[in-house]
Amino acid sequence: MNQPASLPLAASLLDAPLPASGIAWLDEARRENRAAFAVGGLPGARVEAWKYTALRGLGQRRFAAGDAGAATRDVDAAEFALPGVGGPRLVFVNGVFRADLSALEALPDGLSLQPLALALRDDAEPLRFALSRPALVGHVREGGDAFVQVNAASAADGVVLKVAAHATIAVPVQLVFVGAAAESELAWHARNLIELGEGASLALVEHHVGHGEQAQLATLVGDVELHEGAQLHYTVLQNTATGAHLIRRSGLRLHARAQMRLHVLELGGALVRHDLQAELVGDGAQLHTRGVFMPHGRQHVDTQLAIRHQALNTTSTSTWRGVANDRARGVFRGAILVAPGADGSDASLTNKNLLLSPNAEIDTKPELEIYADEVQAAHGATVGQLDERSLFYLRSRGIPLAEARALLTAAFCRAVLDDVPNEALREHLSALLSAQLPD
Incomplete structure (x- = not known):
């Protein structure tokens, strides 16, 4: 059961003006997603994917649309400086691209990196297929996808990153999303499109930062596609402001013999949710995910991981740890599905959790479905205290x-x-x- 669109949050999102691109197919897609959200509203507790993440408090808030002053907000670049990461960089402040904080000079051969708004202005047609639907994995079908609908309707900017076939990018690329304090509580949205060509290689760091207790609502939807034999090491560091609400959907698609290694650290935010959906669609594809979530105070951190094996001899390993303190709550759902015909798949998932206080809570739900032969699969989860x-x-x-x-x-x-x-x-x-x- 969904919550009505008349709630203050839903109403403020519906009242926000839609970005006007002047591109007929994109403006139509935005209107369709806005209409779908108006009908469905926010996900309620009866939507299985949101069972442990109640939106009652967030649903009563109102957020202003976008930040007219984002281009001139004072942001210290030291906030997002990372050791060992000094290559190309795209920086967004409250969802707005900041050229003055980015580093796009002399990009390595084979790397294309630009803001989505610029890519749409220069040549929108190559992006039509991706932006006419919400995400690579998980089309909008139910109220649980409400924030994907909001993002598809409202995101005016984001990242377009492409690595040419057989190109090896030797230096890490950094994507930075800064939540900066403003005159009012804001909602902002970003859409990322990342594609590695056949045999390409890249190290990528996604960094969320912020400070202060001012509430913001940010949605981020991203597609990552790895073509045959491509290799990606992806690190996500989420350390946003204590009052922030950050809701993300990541769709991963791996073709034959592609390899992806993902590390995720969830440290900041008031309410943080990451819906991570992966499809191994090519023979021999490999996905390895590692993650830590560490809520404290009254933080709520929700990770939804779903991996679908769809081809022969694919491999996935997932190791996630949770540590909750004070009155914090963590949620982890790890689901593996081995589809018919995905013979020879090897899948494992573990989630171990520690509770450091009597009032902390972690809800974990491992799931395993197998519809193929000659498969190796294992999953497990624990919640406890220090030995x-x-x-x-x-x-x-x-x-x-x-x-x-x-x-x-x-x-x-x-x-x-x-x-x-x-x-x-x-x-x-x-x-x-x-x-x-x-x-």
Whole structure:
């Protein structure tokens, strides 16, 4: 059951003016998605995918559409500086592209990187197929996709990144989304299109930053397509403002022998949701996901991971860790489906979680469906507290209780970062995890 479009949040999203592109097919797609959202409204608790993430509080808020002052907001570039990441960069502030903060000079051969608005202005037709539908994976079918409909109707900018066939981009590329304080509470939206050609290789970092307690609502929908033999290492660092509401949908499609390694750290935000849907559509495709979510205070972090094996001899491994403190809540759903004909698939998923306070909560739901033969598949999930025997061992060696707890929790989280190839970035991410731990 969906919540009515008359709620303050839904009403403010419907009242926002639609971006006018002057491109007939795009403007029509935006109107259709706006109309679909008007009919369906926000997802309610009876929508299975939103069962553990209630939108009652968010639904009562109103947000202004966009930020007219985003182009001149004072943003310190040090906020998004990352060790080991100094190559091409696109920066958006409250959803608006900032050329002054970006780094697009002398792009490596084979790399095309530009804002979506510019790509539409120069030649919109190559983007028609992608933008005429909400995302590569998971067409809009139910109220659970309401925020994808909002994004498809309202996103005026975002990222268009393409790597030419057989090109190897040696330096990491960074995509930065800054939530900056403004005169009112804002809603902004971005749409990303990422494509690697046959045999191409790229390291990509997506970075969400913000500060302060001012509430914002941001939606981000992205398509990632890897053609035959392409390789992508994708790192997502979410450390946005404490009052922010960030809702994302990522669609991944891997063709024959494509390989993708994804690392995700969810640290900031008030209500954060990432709906990550992957399809392995080519023989021998490989997807490896690693993630940590660490809500504290009254944060709510929801990760929805769905991987569909559709071809022969495909592989997926997923290792996710959650740590909740104070009155925070974490949600993790990990679903693997091996479709008919996807013989020889190898899939594994684990989600281990720690509760550091009696009022913290983590809801985990692993799912496995197999409709093919000669398949190896495993899944599991746990929710518990730190091992008392390990704590006793450390304390018997003279380590104080608080320090022993911190050491064990840090080790529990860092296990998912061991295979980050960029050493400087890996150490920085580990330091951020440590800083998030309770004193």
